[in-house]
Amino acid sequence: xxNLFLRLILVFAPLSALSIGGGQAIIADIQHQTVDVxxxxxxxxxxxxxxxxxxxxxxxxxxxxxxxxxxxxxxxxLVATLAMYIPSSLMFVAATSLWHRNEKSRWRVAxxxxxxxxxxxxxxxxxxxxxxxxxxxxxxxxxxxAAMAVLYYxxxxxxxxxxxxxxxxxxxxxxGL
Amino acid sequence: xxxxxxLSDAVPAAPSAPLASSxxxxxxxxxxFVCFIKVGVTSFGGSTQAWIFRAVVEExxxxxxTDFLAGVTIAQILPGANPVNLSLYVGQRLxxxxxxxxxxxxxxxxxxxxxxxxGALYARFSAYPLTHxxxxxxxxxxxxxxxxxxxKVARKLxxxxxxxxxxxxxxxxxxxxxxxxxxxxxxLAPLSVFLAARxxxx
Numbered sequence: 001x002x003n004l005f006l007r008l009i010l011v012f013a014p015l016s017a018l019s020i021g022g023g024q025a026i027i028a029d030i031q032h033q034t035v036d037v038x039x040x041x042x043x044x045x046x047x048x049x050x051x052x053x054x055x056x057x058x059x060x061x062x063x064x065x066x067x068x069x070x071x072x073x074x075x076x077x078l079v080a081t082l083a084m085y086i087p088s089s090l091m092f093v094a095a096t097s098l099w100h101r102n103e104k105s106r107w108r109v110a111x112x113x114x115x116x117x118x119x120x121x122x123x124x125x126x127x128x129x130x131x132x133x134x135x136x137x138x139x140x141x142x143x144x145x146a147a148m149a150v151l152y153y154x155x156x157x158x159x160x161x162x163x164x165x166x167x168x169x170x171x172x173x174x175x176g177l
Numbered sequence: 178x179x180x181x182x183x184l185s186d187a188v189p190a191a192p193s194a195p196l197a198s199s200x201x202x203x204x205x206x207x208x209x210f211v212c213f214i215k216v217g218v219t220s221f222g223g224s225t226q227a228w229i230f231r232a233v234v235e236e237x238x239x240x241x242x243t244d245f246l247a248g249v250t251i252a253q254i255l256p257g258a259n260p261v262n263l264s265l266y267v268g269q270r271l272x273x274x275x276x277x278x279x280x281x282x283x284x285x286x287x288x289x290x291x292x293x294x295x296g297a298l299y300a301r302f303s304a305y306p307l308t309h310x311x312x313x314x315x316x317x318x319x320x321x322x323x324x325x326x327x328x329k330v331a332r333k334l335x336x337x338x339x340x341x342x343x344x345x346x347x348x349x350x351x352x353x354x355x356x357x358x359x360x361x362x363x364x365l366a367p368l369s370v371f372l373a374a375r376x377x378x379x
Contacts, residue, residue: 020255057218058291059259061258066292085261085285089277092255092257092265097274112244114373115251115366116243116330117369118369119330120331120344125347125348125353130316144321144324149321158318173306
């Protein structure tokens, strides 16, 4: 078992430090390591786990938790999850602590103003990526726009919006539309 | 209906006033944790930024928009999953490194439970088209949330040609052309910051 934990750490900790740009950047490497190198899973099993990690809330890299769980139960899940998040998180906190300490400095104000339009561009780029992955029909477009309008103009609780949309999809599904 | 309103009432409502990040009305670690649990179970399919924006900037006014947007960019260019990095950013901003840990735990812990549960149920439910249909439904809400958050922050950008151009270039490069995000940002960010610094001085 110690051996398994060590291997999980060796797979995930380096990828954590290299995951620039988030989970997408390292999913292929996780697949390579767990399927081709260690033969822990078949390609189909990996594809299923990937689908689950995408369909559920939270970061895609939670696939590490699933992998750890399948291989080593609760302890395996904890080891894999920590190996996935500790290296990048330590780097992030170290890199940003200087930033957080200089609240009023002029360079910080300039950087904030300079990063704002880039963040807006990244948010819309993210929206486009989701949109392309969804292959939506008319129903999809309708609920997307409806959700956008409600969330833009009102302060409604997000869970209500999700619940309402689920009811619509259930209705359409069972009416066979 | 609005279960969070009492939190935001405690803090001055001016949109761009210096907020709860420093001084007397510090955010409690419990509030931070609860906030990120709520975000963590909502943030399906890449929409985390939008839900964090709604919870942290709009509902609770813990961070200004510019502060949040800087966090969005920094979270994306440094290694690590974006939702985790943005949780670290917000938590650290409000309550230091411990705050970062608490926010990240709130974001990730319930999500792990859901992933494991979904993993256990997957074999039984993945065969049903209904599962697929409902997941798309949830994803469209995430997409709607992302578009709404994007529209809100875009509206408040400075109306200067260079700034709009940089935002558009980021969108086209990363979103449309699918260029690798890090080099795009590393080229545009220094340029954008330089322009911002110059306009501050002049």
